[in-house]
Amino acid sequence: MKNRLRRKLLYLAPFAVAAIVIFIPTANTQPPTIRHINLNATQFDYTPGRIEVNQGDEIILSLTSTDVVHGFYLDGYGIEQRLEPGITREVRFSAVQPGKFRYRCSVSCGPLHPFMIGELVVNSNLPFWRALGLLVSGIAGTLVYLWHFGGNEQ
Amino acid sequence: MTTRIDLLAAAPRLKVALKSRLFQPALQIVTLFGFTLAILTGIFGTPTGSRNFGIVFVWIVWWALLIIIIVPLLGRAWCMVCPIPAPGEWLQRRGIVRRTPGQLRSRHHRWPRRLKNMWLQILGFLTLASFSAIILTRPQITGWLLLGFVLAAVGLSLAYDNRVFCRYVCPVGGFIGLYSMMAPIELRTRDCKTCTDHRKKDCVTGNAQGYGCPWMVFPGKLQRNTYCGLCLECLKTCPKDNITLNLRPVGSDLFVMGEHRLDEAFKALIMLACALLYSVVLLGPWGWLKQWANMDTFAHWGLYVIAFWSVNLLLLPGIFGGAVSLSRRLARLQISFRQLFVDYAYALVPLGLAAWIAFSLSFVFVNGSYAVSIISDPFGWGWNLFGTANQPWTPILPGVVSFLQVGALMFGLLYALNTAYRIARHHVQDHQLALRAALPTMCFLVGITLSFLWLYLA
Numbered sequence A: 001m002k003n004r005l006r007r008k009l010l011y012l013a014p015f016a017v018a019a020i021v022i023f024i025p026t027a028n029t030q031p032p033t034i035r036h037i038n039l040n041a042t043q044f045d046y047t048p049g050r051i052e053v054n055q056g057d058e059i060i061l062s063l064t065s066t067d068v069v070h071g072f073y074l075d076g077y078g079i080e081q082r083l084e085p086g087i088t089r090e091v092r093f094s095a096v097q098p099g100k101f102r103y104r105c106s107v108s109c110g111p112l113h114p115f116m117i118g119e120l121v122v123n124s125n126l127p128f129w130r131a132l133g134l135l136v137s138g139i140a141g142t143l144v145y146l147w148h149f150g151g152n153e154q
Numbered sequence B: 001m002t003t004r005i006d007l008l009a010a011a012p013r014l015k016v017a018l019k020s021r022l023f024q025p026a027l028q029i030v031t032l033f034g035f036t037l038a039i040l041t042g043i044f045g046t047p048t049g050s051r052n053f054g055i056v057f058v059w060i061v062w063w064a065l066l067i068i069i070i071v072p073l074l075g076r077a078w079c080m081v082c083p084i085p086a087p088g089e090w091l092q093r094r095g096i097v098r099r100t101p102g103q104l105r106s107r108h109h110r111w112p113r114r115l116k117n118m119w120l121q122i123l124g125f126l127t128l129a130s131f132s133a134i135i136l137t138r139p140q141i142t143g144w145l146l147l148g149f150v151l152a153a154v155g156l157s158l159a160y161d162n163r164v165f166c167r168y169v170c171p172v173g174g175f176i177g178l179y180s181m182m183a184p185i186e187l188r189t190r191d192c193k194t195c196t197d198h199r200k201k202d203c204v205t206g207n208a209q210g211y212g213c214p215w216m217v218f219p220g221k222l223q224r225n226t227y228c229g230l231c232l233e234c235l236k237t238c239p240k241d242n243i244t245l246n247l248r249p250v251g252s253d254l255f256v257m258g259e260h261r262l263d264e265a266f267k268a269l270i271m272l273a274c275a276l277l278y279s280v281v282l283l284g285p286w287g288w289l290k291q292w293a294n295m296d297t298f299a300h301w302g303l304y305v306i307a308f309w310s311v312n313l314l315l316l317p318g319i320f321g322g323a324v325s326l327s328r329r330l331a332r333l334q335i336s337f338r339q340l341f342v343d344y345a346y347a348l349v350p351l352g353l354a355a356w357i358a359f360s361l362s363f364v365f366v367n368g369s370y371a372v373s374i375i376s377d378p379f380g381w382g383w384n385l386f387g388t389a390n391q392p393w394t395p396i397l398p399g400v401v402s403f404l405q406v407g408a409l410m411f412g413l414l415y416a417l418n419t420a421y422r423i424a425r426h427h428v429q430d431h432q433l434a435l436r437a438a439l440p441t442m443c444f445l446v447g448i449t450l451s452f453l454w455l456y457l458a
Ligand code: SF4
Pocket: B078, B079, B080, B082, B083, B084, B085, B165, B166, B167, B170, B171, B172, B173, B174, B176, B229
């Protein structure tokens, strides 16, 4: 009887940990700032290729293109802008969602166009840490399971 | 030990349909039509990949369907409907639907024994992968490549009996075979004793109802999905009604220890390495790497290819080999290194499939919408057949992709950990010692998964 209870608890433990990892509320510690960022598009990448900001920051992107017409599309935020060479376009938004979001070219600009990708990381990148926590609790759960009950198999 | 549900016993209508000689060719005609269109649009259509049917329907639509849905759920079912070997097979048989009497028409050459394995498929895959940035983005090259596949298949079926192309050459066939081991579906005999007792073995020789197995497999001994192309000829020929399709626990084939082989082990390793490398090169923010892969200069591309092949054949197998030898020492195993290397490599299969799913998810949601406009204008010539040609590119739920990726990787990893343990258990009776023996492989699996997580989310 007692054994069974322990068994159940063991089964449940990883799920409990996983639930905590997913639903735990977290507060952002960094004070929000305004960030001016110059982002240039060429065939077939963006400079810089990676931008890191903090959640809550106000982002002002100055977008340019140096060769052909490119585009800028930001996953998760749904922002889109067409970039003609020589013209600077400004995009303003506040980084409300944490995580990693790819920005990609939205105007067909040559063969590697579909792979013209950069990344915006909004720290503290909660989705990543949550996924990591989930993974770790999954691994721990599997190991505990195998350790305790593997012997009974077969 | 394991539970199976006999699908054909449960669904007699399905059985009637599958036994019909019309079933396979009817589907092949459909895919052959799409395939021909892909070749034509590739060669004659617009050079802009994202406006070309050949690129979008082959590398986005077909690829995603194959790796996210067909292989994980139905195993080799694609090979049943695949258009590539169809013309050659029909030529060999001098017929499409009807079972034509007599032998297959070919030169009946013998396929060299040394090539009766996956190595050619491994080489083929790595070679194509070395050019992937070019193939994936140039319609013309995709078009010629697809045509080349059909011609190779036809050529081989003129020289050799049966589906030599599929079994030993097709680079796609290699990985479908590998990952079909994960599928919850299998074609098997109902009772193997019936087969041993059956002298005539119609499934091998063929009879008036159908041909002998085109995949050169003896269904009576079938234990894994890897080399069964689900053509269902044996279902038609077996006079004892001994063939069926089963629903089974996912990944059962990984534990058929007697059939583990070095070529398959390497296939598992390189497929994992390729998923990782593709994620770095094609999805990463490093433009210069893409340029190298895209052959901006020949020297850059050369370096890229050297690095690519080294990671595939040396680096990752090396690290994995290190883990295997550690496991041997930790548990004081008496089994040869080679055997252990091969056996543990099967624990990479679930993770590899998950990694390919995660990789494919990243572009199918983002770029899937190209298909909508292209269906109206397959050549990119300004047609508007169904009125959808001007549908703009709209990424679908790009925010959801990473959740799905984490889910896939999580499932793949946990299943792989369990696989590593169970494989260890075959060598070591003692359960705790087995866990220790599996630990280095598990660390390897965790390390790979973390790299994916880092690439996709961090
Ligand atoms: S092995 Fe290749 S050519 Fe043969 S059916 Fe499968 S995918 Fe098609």
